[in-house]
Amino acid sequence: MPATADDKTPEGSPSPRKISIIVPTFREVESLPALIDRFTMLRATSGLDLEVWFMDDDSRDGSEALVAARGEDWVHFVLRPEDRGLSQAVVDGMNRATGSIVICMDADLSHPPEVIPQMLAELDAGADFVLGSRYIHGGTTADDWGPLRWVNSRIATLLARPFTSVRDPMSGYFALRRGTFNTAQELSPIGYKIGLELIVKCRCRKVVEIPIHFSDREFGESKLTITQQLLYIRHLRRLAMFKYGSWSHLMQFLAVGALGTVVNLAALTALLETRLAEPAAVATAIFIAMCFNFVLNRRFSFSYARHGPWFPQFLSFLLACSLGAGLNLGITVVVLAEYPGTPTQLAALLGIAGGTAVNFLINRYLVFRATHIRVAKPPSTTAAPNRPPDG
Numbered sequence: 001m002p003a004t005a006d007d008k009t010p011e012g013s014p015s016p017r018k019i020s021i022i023v024p025t026f027r028e029v030e031s032l033p034a035l036i037d038r039f040t041m042l043r044a045t046s047g048l049d050l051e052v053w054f055m056d057d058d059s060r061d062g063s064e065a066l067v068a069a070r071g072e073d074w075v076h077f078v079l080r081p082e083d084r085g086l087s088q089a090v091v092d093g094m095n096r097a098t099g100s101i102v103i104c105m106d107a108d109l110s111h112p113p114e115v116i117p118q119m120l121a122e123l124d125a126g127a128d129f130v131l132g133s134r135y136i137h138g139g140t141t142a143d144d145w146g147p148l149r150w151v152n153s154r155i156a157t158l159l160a161r162p163f164t165s166v167r168d169p170m171s172g173y174f175a176l177r178r179g180t181f182n183t184a185q186e187l188s189p190i191g192y193k194i195g196l197e198l199i200v201k202c203r204c205r206k207v208v209e210i211p212i213h214f215s216d217r218e219f220g221e222s223k224l225t226i227t228q229q230l231l232y233i234r235h236l237r238r239l240a241m242f243k244y245g246s247w248s249h250l251m252q253f254l255a256v257g258a259l260g261t262v263v264n265l266a267a268l269t270a271l272l273e274t275r276l277a278e279p280a281a282v283a284t285a286i287f288i289a290m291c292f293n294f295v296l297n298r299r300f301s302f303s304y305a306r307h308g309p310w311f312p313q314f315l316s317f318l319l320a321c322s323l324g325a326g327l328n329l330g331i332t333v334v335v336l337a338e339y340p341g342t343p344t345q346l347a348a349l350l351g352i353a354g355g356t357a358v359n360f361l362i363n364r365y366l367v368f369r370a371t372h373i374r375v376a377k378p379p380s381t382t383a384a385p386n387r388p389p390d391g
Contacts (some may be wrong), residue, residue: 001012001298017048017049017051017099017101017115017119018049018050018099018100019049019051019099019100019101019103020049020050020052020093020094020097020098020099020101020102020103020164020279021039021049021051021052021053021102021103021104021105021113021116022049022053022089022090022093022094022097022102022103022104022105022107023035023052023053023054023055023093023104023106023107023342024055024056024057024086024089024090024093024104024106024107025055025056025057025059025107025265026056026057026059026086027061027063028059028107028108029059029061029062029063029065029066030060031107031108031109032054032063032066032107034065034109034243035107035109035113036052036070036075038048038113038114039052039075039113040072042043042048042113042114042116046116046117047232048116048117048120049099049357050074051074051075051076051097051098051099052074052075053075053076053078053093053096053097054067054075054076054077054078054090055080055089055090055092055117055338056077056080057078057080057084057085057086057089058079058080058081060111063077064077064079064311068240072183076097078092078093079129079202080092081223082344086172086194087194087197088191090104090194091194092278092372093185094178094181095161095171096179098180099280100177100178101120101123101175101176101177101178101179101180102175102176102177102181103116103119103173103175103193104172104173104174104175104176104194105132105172106172106173109215110215110216111132111172111173111212111214112177112212112215114134115132115210115212117173117380118210119132119175120208122175122208122210123175123176123177125208126206127206127207127208128176128177128180128202128205128206128207129140129174129175129180129198129199129204129206129207129208129211130174130175130176130178130207130208130209131166131168131169131170131171131173131174131195131207131208131209131210132168132171132174132209132210132212133166133171133175133210133211133212134155134171134212134214135167135215136168136209136210136211137211138182138211138213139209139211139213139214140211140213141169141213141214144382145154153170155242156170156190156193157169157170160196162197163196163199163200164196164200164269165208166214167208167209168308169193169196169199170193170195170196171195171209172194172195173212173268174191174198174340176202176204180202180204181198181202183202183203184198184201184202185201186201186275188238188361204232207248209391253297253359253360253363254360256288256293256296256297256354257293257352257356257359259292259296260289260290260292260296261289261291261349261352263288263289263292264285264286264288264289264348264352265285265348265349267284267285267288267289268281268282268285268344268345268348269345271284271285272344278344279329281344282332282333282344282348282351283327283329285348286325286328286329287325290317290318290321290325293359294313294314294317294318297363298310298313298317300350302326317363320361320362321355321359323358323362324355324356324357324358324359324362325355325359326346327351327354327355327358328351328352328354328355329351330351331347331350331351331354332344332350333350334353335350335351337345
């Protein structure tokens with residue numbers, strides 16, 4: 001395979017290309033012997049200069065002793081008692097690796113090392129990022145995947161659609177050049193899927209998928225939990241803020257507004273059942289929804305502001321939203337007066353639509369304006385990063 005700029009020594013002379021394989025581990029001691037054997041066979045049959053980095057989140061299961069007993073100088077074991085997490089381990093490993101190509105794969109024997117030469121060929125052909133994919137033609141999964149696991153994977157893939165069009169963005173098996181990895185901006189690894197973050201933050205334009213058979217683990221237990229799935233949602237929110245900037249604030253604001261609409265209409269319906277006069281019921285429902293929206297917008301839409309004192313912010317929020325609330329109330333009352341017989345909920349919905357646009361502009365550029373908030377400087381991407389303040 002031809003040498004690239006990344007394959008040069010500091011003096012610029014060609015050198016054999018080294019491939020660094022990053023394998024995050026946690027209590028995978030039973031799988032490691034077979035995995036190392038397959039790496040050894042791949043080195044022998046392909047002639048590739050491979051090094052392996054097992055990044056272990058303090059398993060205490062004998063993994064360290066097992067790797068040491070094997071004695072291969074190209075296999076490294078790094079114990080990580082702090083800043084644990086699969087994504088953090090991968091980034092840490094990539095920072096330590098010495099190869100011009102970095103590859104990430106699972107330790108549980110679900111990913112076939114034998115396709116690595118095909119991955120390298122795609123990188124040589126111009127790909128920025130190569131994924132081992134279950135969902136393209138030729139890709140398969142184990143027979144015993146249940147419907148819940150399949151649905152969970154498909155939903156996670158659908159949620160990633162705003163960031164990439166690849167078929168299997170949830171794949172934990174991928175390869176990229178070190179030079180590409182070094183361009184990553186504001187890495188904030190969280191949860192169990194670092195590949196999607198690298199595609200977005202390395203601004204990869206050409207992402208190629210190659211088919212793999214995804215095997216079920218032979219030993220140990222899956223690390224995918226409800227907590228990890230919730231962290232994935234949090235991760236998507238961070239990616240949206242990175243990729244779409246102010247538009248992400250608008251999307252979150254509209255999502256909160258949609259929930260606030262449900263609260264508004266529910267409160268209005270309940271108040272009307274108490275025989276409260278329509279104008280008073282509408283005004284009260286609007287206030288209830290405003291309180292609800294403040295809590296969620298402070299925590300999510302404009303999360304950089306949530307560390308400030310909440311009561312002054314709440315008063316500012318109410319004051320700033322008064323124009324939108326007044327427009328909301330005015331539209332509702334006018335519709336009810338001009339079109340007798342209109343359902344009150346429909347009139348309120350029209351009022352909500354008119355007030356939402358005004359509310360966003362006021363909150364984004366006045367109440368929660370970024371220049372009013374001291375935001376912590378993001379950590380360097382050259383070291384294993386800590387969690388950023390945006391949560």
